[in-house]
Amino acid sequence: MQAKLKLFASLSDFLPSGAQANQIDIDIGDGESVAAIIERFHLPDRLVHLVLVDGVFIKPEDRAQRDLKDGEVLAIWPPVAGG
Amino acid sequence: MAWTRKVLRVNLTDGTCTPEDLNMDWAMDYLGSRGLATKYFVEEVDATVDPLAPENKMIMATGPLTGTVASTGGRYTVITKGPLTGAIACSNSGGYFGAEMKFAGWDMIIFEGKSEKPVYLMVENETAQLRDASHLWGTSTWHTEEQIKKENQDPLIRVSSIGKAGESGVLYACIVNDLHRAAGRSGVGTVMGSKNLKAVALRGTRGLSGIHDFPAFMKVTEEKKQILAENAVTGEGLPSFGTQVLMNVINEMGALPTRNHRDVQFEKANDISAEAMAKPRESDGKAQLITNAACFGCTIGCGRISKIDKEHFTVVNKPEYWGASGGLEYEAAWALGAANGVGDLEVLQYANLICNEQGMDPISFGATIGAVMELYEIGVLDDETIGLAAPFGSAEALAELVDMTANGVGFGKEIGLGSKRLCEKYQRPELSMSVKGQEFPAYDSRAIQGMGLTYATSNRGACHLRSYTVSSEVLGIPEKTDPLTTEGKPGLVMAFQDATAAFDASGLCIFTSFAWTLADIQPQIDAACEGDWSLEKLSEVGERIWNMEKVFNLEAGLTKDDDKLPERLTTEPAKEGPAKGLVSGVPEMLPEYYELRGWDTDGKPKAETLGRLGL
Numbered sequence: 001m002q003a004k005l006k007l008f009a010s011l012s013d014f015l016p017s018g019a020q021a022n023q024i025d026i027d028i029g030d031g032e033s034v035a036a037i038i039e040r041f042h043l044p045d046r047l048v049h050l051v052l053v054d055g056v057f058i059k060p061e062d063r064a065q066r067d068l069k070d071g072e073v074l075a076i077w078p079p080v081a082g083g
Numbered sequence: 084m085a086w087t088r089k090v091l092r093v094n095l096t097d098g099t100c101t102p103e104d105l106n107m108d109w110a111m112d113y114l115g116s117r118g119l120a121t122k123y124f125v126e127e128v129d130a131t132v133d134p135l136a137p138e139n140k141m142i143m144a145t146g147p148l149t150g151t152v153a154s155t156g157g158r159y160t161v162i163t164k165g166p167l168t169g170a171i172a173c174s175n176s177g178g179y180f181g182a183e184m185k186f187a188g189w190d191m192i193i194f195e196g197k198s199e200k201p202v203y204l205m206v207e208n209e210t211a212q213l214r215d216a217s218h219l220w221g222t223s224t225w226h227t228e229e230q231i232k233k234e235n236q237d238p239l240i241r242v243s244s245i246g247k248a249g250e251s252g253v254l255y256a257c258i259v260n261d262l263h264r265a266a267g268r269s270g271v272g273t274v275m276g277s278k279n280l281k282a283v284a285l286r287g288t289r290g291l292s293g294i295h296d297f298p299a300f301m302k303v304t305e306e307k308k309q310i311l312a313e314n315a316v317t318g319e320g321l322p323s324f325g326t327q328v329l330m331n332v333i334n335e336m337g338a339l340p341t342r343n344h345r346d347v348q349f350e351k352a353n354d355i356s357a358e359a360m361a362k363p364r365e366s367d368g369k370a371q372l373i374t375n376a377a378c379f380g381c382t383i384g385c386g387r388i389s390k391i392d393k394e395h396f397t398v399v400n401k402p403e404y405w406g407a408s409g410g411l412e413y414e415a416a417w418a419l420g421a422a423n424g425v426g427d428l429e430v431l432q433y434a435n436l437i438c439n440e441q442g443m444d445p446i447s448f449g450a451t452i453g454a455v456m457e458l459y460e461i462g463v464l465d466d467e468t469i470g471l472a473a474p475f476g477s478a479e480a481l482a483e484l485v486d487m488t489a490n491g492v493g494f495g496k497e498i499g500l501g502s503k504r505l506c507e508k509y510q511r512p513e514l515s516m517s518v519k520g521q522e523f524p525a526y527d528s529r530a531i532q533g534m535g536l537t538y539a540t541s542n543r544g545a546c547h548l549r550s551y552t553v554s555s556e557v558l559g560i561p562e563k564t565d566p567l568t569t570e571g572k573p574g575l576v577m578a579f580q581d582a583t584a585a586f587d588a589s590g591l592c593i594f595t596s597f598a599w600t601l602a603d604i605q606p607q608i609d610a611a612c613e614g615d616w617s618l619e620k621l622s623e624v625g626e627r628i629w630n631m632e633k634v635f636n637l638e639a640g641l642t643k644d645d646d647k648l649p650e651r652l653t654t655e656p657a658k659e660g661p662a663k664g665l666v667s668g669v670p671e672m673l674p675e676y677y678e679l680r681g682w683d684t685d686g687k688p689k690a691e692t693l694g695r696l697g698l
């Protein structure tokens with residue numbers, strides 16, 4: 001199964017080589033959770049702030065239960081804001 | 084007393100400059116800046132006035148914390164009746180101009196009448212003089228600022244001015260200070276131009292005195308700065324990535340209005356994002372972004388300073404644009420880019436430079452181009468009418484049209500009237516993405532429901548800065564709410580509106596609210612200002628300001644019909660993303676909002692509401 005991982009702002013540095021335009025296709029295991037992916041890519045806790053799957057916000061307490069499915073997009077930002 | 088207690092009244096018809104004492108009774112009820120200046124304005128100006136008539140006035144005002152050591156204390160506001168909207172106009176700017184007004188000894192400057200010839204106001208502490216500006220008329224804001232500094236042999240003068248857009252009647256002309264900071268929206272620069280007032284130049288050497296409880300003020304401002312420094316958003320996120328970091332966030336959420344709100348996601352969003360600005364270009368190996376920048380006294384520093392690619396077609400023969408300059412910020416990048424389907428970062432920077440140079444609101448300009456491109460795509464406008472091909476996505480058209488609009492040339496004159504008048508003229512009024520005639524900013528109200536209500540009820544026409552519920556609905560500040568639901572949003576919008584009005588009235592920047600609440604501003608105001616400034620009182624000041632603005636709009640002739648979104652957003656569902664299938668729920672939220680406000684079903688404040696607020 002494959003999903004897309006997108007990392008933005010200072011998290012861009014954690015993208016593996018081969019990533020383009022802040023994203024990369026990744027293989028995911030059956031039942032692999034959002035939290036497991038965050039761990040697999042060694043994303044520091046303090047930088048994992050805004051987590052979206054297919055554009056929908058995943059609360060911090062739900063990340064371990066929310067399995068990533070084939071074709072989904074996981075996008076993550078550090079604390080940011082705008083106006 | 085953090086107020087200087089002095090108002091400068093400038094009568095442009097008579098050519099007089101008269102000092103007055105600040106009305107301290109009003110200051111106690113309206114605090115300053117947006118609040119106090121609007122109070123002066125509604126007391127002095129008939130709401131039915133033609134915005135471009137000499138009878139309309141224009142006030143530039145600071146808040147009690149402007150010019151102090153409080154973080155972000157550099158803001159000033161321009162209050163007038165807006166020519167784009169026919170509603171109250173209230174545009175806030177940073178930079179250094181606001182603080183300089185305080186250092187010269189003035190809380191606000193009221194402009195009335197109309198000068199026969201172009202003039203600029205020169206204020207040096209207590210001395211104020213109207214001077215001939217014939218030689219500056221027809222020139223840019225950049226030239227004007229440089230020239231005024233040169234002819235006064237003082238590089239420390241601070242200047243706010245209009246460019247060609249404000250002179251030629253572009254209805255969304257802005258007032259630019261410190262080269263790239265602007266009181267941007269609703270056409271405040273058009274009003275300034277209508278008065279033949281080219282610029283306001285300030286030099287203040289008095290510093291600021293009279294802080295009510297100075298030791299307490301120093302202590303509390305220091306503590307609050309610490310909060311900004313330690314907060315991950317204001318201490319790191321905003322200075323490093325600026326507001327532009329939102330481009331990918333909002334796109335990912337399916338809330339990025341694209342091609343005149345036909346779509347909610349832009350396939351080239353990443354190409355025009357903060358990440359793209361920081362990436363070395365293929366052409367010269369340099370990133371567009373040079374550094375961040377801060378306004379007076381700001382410890383956040385969200386501003387962007389960039390350099391355009393010298394080889395880009397827009398500037399290859401124009402070395403005057405090769406230097407470092409302000410931008411891109413998120414709103415401008417969205418309006419010039421996604422709203423038109425244009426994914427060329429360099430052309431966006433060029434259009435933004437022209438907007439700064441000639442004093443034009445990039446949000447309204449960009450969004451109007453979105454309407455022009457849609458009218459072109461459906462065959463209502465053609466190459467002959469526009470003078471060029473203008474399909475969605477055309478960088479060439481954007482570059483050409485920004486020059487034509489800023490200079491009032493050809494079809495640019497029609498673009499300068501904004502999308503509402505343009506779409507009405509071509510009998511497709513439904514294609515103007517605006518409320519009260521002012522174009523939307525960068526959030527689609529089908530995917531961020533609170534923002535729909537924000538736009539519909541904003542007293543100055545569609546605007547994100549009256550109640551930025553994106554904080555809650557997207558970023559989780561102060562707490563996360565679901566952007567796709569309408570439940571609870573009327574209360575959320577109202578709370579944001581009132582708090583924002585109080586922030587604005589203080590003279591501080593609303594971006595502090597990513598780390599501060601009103602409870603952080605309150606002790607700073609309380610230490611700086613005489614009188615009782617409790618949290619309850621500040622909240623009431625916010626609500627009072629909101630209702631005062633609303634009453635002005637009603638007296639100006641606006642009705643419930645002006646609190647409406649374009650049909651596209653309430654009848655055409657989002658095509659993709661999390662909001663796929665959804666329309667904006669403004670029609671169902673509006674009655675609840677009116678009720679919470681203490682307004683009747685027509686959106687008019689009830690007598691008891693006005694009485695409670697002392698209006």
Ligand code: SF4
Pocket residue numbers: 155157177178376377378379381382383384385386592593594595
């Ligand atoms: S946060 Fe940004 S806009 Fe606000 S005062 Fe600071 S630099 Fe200016």
